Amino acid sequence: MLTNILKVYEHFLMFSLTRCKEPNCTAYTFSGGDYCYHHSPDRKKIKENVVAALCSGPCVNDISIASADFRNIKLRKGQRIIGANFSFCVFDNCIFDDTLILSSFFDFCLFTKCSFIHIDGRYAVFSGSTFADCTINDSVIIHSNFMGIEAEECDFSGNDFYYSNFSLSRIVGTSLDDCNLKRTSFRSAITKGVTFRYSNPEEAYFRKED
Amino acid sequence: MKIIPHFSAEGLSNVYLIIDKKNNGIIIDPAQVDKELLDFIESNHTDLKAVLVTHKHQAHTAGLGTLMKIYNPAVYAYESSINGYPAIQVHDNGIIRIGEMEVKAFHVPGHSIDSLVYLIESALFTGDTLISGSIASTHSFVERALLIRSLMDKIMDLDDSTLVYPGHGALSKLRIEKMLNQDLLQFESDNKAGKISI
Numbered sequence: 001m002l003t004n005i006l007k008v009y010e011h012f013l014m015f016s017l018t019r020c021k022e023p024n025c026t027a028y029t030f031s032g033g034d035y036c037y038h039h040s041p042d043r044k045k046i047k048e049n050v051v052a053a054l055c056s057g058p059c060v061n062d063i064s065i066a067s068a069d070f071r072n073i074k075l076r077k078g079q080r081i082i083g084a085n086f087s088f089c090v091f092d093n094c095i096f097d098d099t100l101i102l103s104s105f106f107d108f109c110l111f112t113k114c115s116f117i118h119i120d121g122r123y124a125v126f127s128g129s130t131f132a133d134c135t136i137n138d139s140v141i142i143h144s145n146f147m148g149i150e151a152e153e154c155d156f157s158g159n160d161f162y163y164s165n166f167s168l169s170r171i172v173g174t175s176l177d178d179c180n181l182k183r184t185s186f187r188s189a190i191t192k193g194v195t196f197r198y199s200n201p202e203e204a205y206f207r208k209e210d
Numbered sequence: 211m212k213i214i215p216h217f218s219a220e221g222l223s224n225v226y227l228i229i230d231k232k233n234n235g236i237i238i239d240p241a242q243v244d245k246e247l248l249d250f251i252e253s254n255h256t257d258l259k260a261v262l263v264t265h266k267h268q269a270h271t272a273g274l275g276t277l278m279k280i281y282n283p284a285v286y287a288y289e290s291s292i293n294g295y296p297a298i299q300v301h302d303n304g305i306i307r308i309g310e311m312e313v314k315a316f317h318v319p320g321h322s323i324d325s326l327v328y329l330i331e332s333a334l335f336t337g338d339t340l341i342s343g344s345i346a347s348t349h350s351f352v353e354r355a356l357l358i359r360s361l362m363d364k365i366m367d368l369d370d371s372t373l374v375y376p377g378h379g380a381l382s383k384l385r386i387e388k389m390l391n392q393d394l395l396q397f398e399s400d401n402k403a404g405k406i407s408i
Contacts, residue, residue: 017211017331017332017333017373018331019332026369026370026371027371028332028371083212083213087371087383103213103214103215103381105373105381105383107383107385107386108385122215122217123215123380123381125380125381125382125383125386127382127383127386127390128386128389128390143215143217143379143380144380145342145379145380145381145382145386147342147343147380147382147386147390148386148389148390163222163379163380164380165342165343165379165380167343167390167392168343168390168392183222185343187343187392188392
């Protein structure tokens, strides 16, 4: 694991933190250019390139693409998403299985019928996102931010959520069976019909006072 | 610019390695300098120029001695000395140039009197002052009020899409903290209800 992470970080970049040149737009530029994805004149081409990179490229990094929609795509096995920003995106029927997600932002996204099996996630941000009918299984998603997510009819079983944060989330009809929940925070979360069989919720934080 | 987060078992804290295009490097809060962190520094051919300390608690500075022996970077902090090593003092709104990077510092006392928050481009390194979903622990109500006031005045006005790299826990954005940080929401609610006044 360590060797893999080191190899990844040798090529690690952060998405460009320069702002879009469009007046009153504070979004980050797509990849260090002048405009954000939304204000780029060749939006269609940019999205096609991102889809191609996700499905067959060696690595997806150093990009910021907000409010785009991705439907029916299957990411390449072993794909690496590093230092990328996908805020406010829609992912419908997308398969993220066997991928690596590091220091990437998927905040306020909508995930429907998506699959995350055997993923390796560190410092990933999913805050404010909605997960409907999604599967996250047999994955390591540690140090990640799920604050304020809405999850309904999902399967989040068999995962290592060490030190991840689900506070203020609303999780309904979802299984969190056989998960490592050490230092996982569910402070002020609403959980209805959630099962924790074979997990260690006693090592998680539930109340605000914890 | 590269921002590489590293989890330190020392105090369960985050250490950040930041590298510009010319491989000039900054370490923020050297909690623990282990093989993984040294490998990050070396594999990126980093010329480690500086260590920025958010505050002098051991959970964020225990590895400083190791870094000083190997790289001898300049140390920047609110106080003049960290673990016996001389530091260049940084004050509120101070600006430091390190390689191609411009670092702006904000003094945000409350958790500790020497707490600094560093802004590099749109990445905010908050130390213990603001962590994902909550604010730092404080010893008293007065210090808590001071911390919240400092955060409100200096940090929460920054752009919503500013990235938050805290000293502990998961990454975040200011938009997320404005919407979901329970301590700040509680403060706003109490303030509106007239329960507190600071």
